[in-house]
Amino acid sequence: MYQSPSELEGIMIVRYFILSILLFAFLFPRICSATVSALSEDDQMCMNCHNEEQFIFFESGEKLSVRVKLEDVLSSVHKVVGCVNCHGFTSAEHPKRNFKTRKQYSSFSAKMCTKCHVSHKTQIHKKLMSHAPAGTVCTDCHGSHSVRFAREMSAGNRYCLGCHSRELVMKFKNGEKQDIQIDEKILNQSVHKNLSCTDCHFGFSAEDHPVRAFKSKRDYSIAMSDSCRRCHFDKYTKTLDSIHFNLMTQGNLSVPVCTDCHGAHSILSGRKEKLSNAKKCGQCHAEIYRVYANSVHGGALISEHNEDAPICSDCHRAHDIVDPKTLGFRSIIPNMCGNCHANKELMKKYGLSTAVVDTYLQDFHGVTLKFYKQQGNLKPIAVCIDCHGIHDITKARGDGEDLIKANLLRRCQKCHPDATPNFPDSWISHYEPNFKKAPMVYAINLLYKIFIPFMIFGLLLQILLHIWRYAVNK
């Protein structure tokens, strides 16, 4: 399939000639009506016979239908080329030829393509042809009588899949390999099923398939995740604030990018599968995932498939994941827990009190935290996780109760070093004071609730009587 430079030049001239004819055909679409009359006289002659079902037979015993569907020809971009230009003979001179196999015939026919098209020698075609199984010819991908504009073929993803549904491997400079065979089934299950390949693989098109060289598989993933921001800009800007992005700018390339969590061709809605979402974080944060899986929340999610249970992203967020060791993160913990634990409807399902959040917020530490946040000078102060645990949150009743009590004293002593075992009891454990729990507090509050209005009302009455007496006497 090699031509000398002078031959190539000749091919180019023919090519431009044909392209100008194509342009002509495009400008006068009336020519394209679906009748034989739309074809040249010579071609009409060919169609007289090839309109009907008939076969040629090969020595191997294979047969091939030589019927040409009129609509294929008419819809083809080669419609104006004429049978003779590809097949090399006319109805008047119809040589009898013998081919051993069907394959031999098709590779013989495909040589005709290279008379005009040279792109098999450039770009991705060249690369592909060097890897392609022996005997792969143009028509295998582009079809024969139905040849179309490449851009028309790319309207769907079929064009790309024409190659990428085959076994293909991409190689990186460091020797790593990436399978780039795409399963159409997976593609169609993705939320992106209505997008075309080139929406994400921008820079690529039917005409243009740049050959790029990436250092490593990881480099490629990171580069590709840039595609996502073209549509999901809000999420992208959020990730700029995340600890992952921050680490990446410091040169850590193993931090996750979009596709590490969302997948590439199999992208699913991020909200649907809670458990698999949590597991994704576990890919890197394995130890934390293990602890989480044993917690009251992780346990409910994993063993009971309880979708109410929070997963990693419910507290750490999905895109703008901040460093959880900062005071800023610590300061929003009561709000995070409150997202569920102050939700009456949700807590009712599990017989949990929603007073837990408010009792904290109204108490010394809650008030302090509130003002620290308002002041913008954060200092560590006890929040939910200090007593209840972080990833290892346990039930506050039953077995967990003693554990929390023990946590409590240890946590108290961090800031109140001289705290004794009595000290944690000064926190009345999220209960609104009542007669059973904290009777003293309850009694004092009740007493004042009666006494204050009684006193103030009495004094006001005296004042009014005094004024009245004064007015009467005057």
Next chain:
Amino acid sequence: MKKQDNEYIKRLHPLRIKEHWANAIAFLLLTVTGLSQRFHDYELSQWIIMNLGGIDAARLIHRYTGILFTLLTFQHILVASFGVLFFKWQPSMVIHKKDFTDVIDNLKYYLGMSEHPARCDRFDYKQKFEYWGVVVGGLLMIFTGFMLWFPAQVTRILPGEFIPAAKALHTNEALLAFLVIIVWHVYNAIFSPDVFPLDTVIFTGKISKARMIHEHPLEYERLFGVTHGDSLIENSESSPAGVGETEQDP
């Protein structure tokens, strides 16, 4: 009668006046920094705390003012005790049975069931009520306040529940004290028709003879005897409306 109007009788020692204002400042600071903590959800509270320099600053001011208030309260108790025990001061703030009957008498008078208001001594029952309110309430606030300041030390001896109980006492008592002061004390010192626009005794330490005869007739009699008090007899026996007139005519 006209002559008496310009006559003033010394009522308070200058130290007592200074004591009052020191107490007033402490009280004001304590209520501002304390109630804004109790009612932290209100915007005004947040404005106050933020302008004081944040919650830690507000708490610091509250606690140090608490120390000032404690010192004032204890010096008062000591001075008063020493005065009564060793310097023959009249224990004029001691509550007697008469104070209770005075309340009833005065109420009867207000309701028109009696011709005369209660005849009071150096301090009438309203003043005794406020005085003991400040002393007893103050001691309670001091006690519970220190419990809240040093919870770890307190729970070495007492069960943990005493801390929230102390908080309940401290905050409720604070609200009560605040309301009594702005309702009762401010009325009696400023808005009461007897003193309006301002009771000046706490500034000058002197009371007009007419007012003294009207408000503290027993003390007047004790000090000046009945002989000095021909006008007193006239006054106390004349209709209360007459007394009102003298008040109206400063």
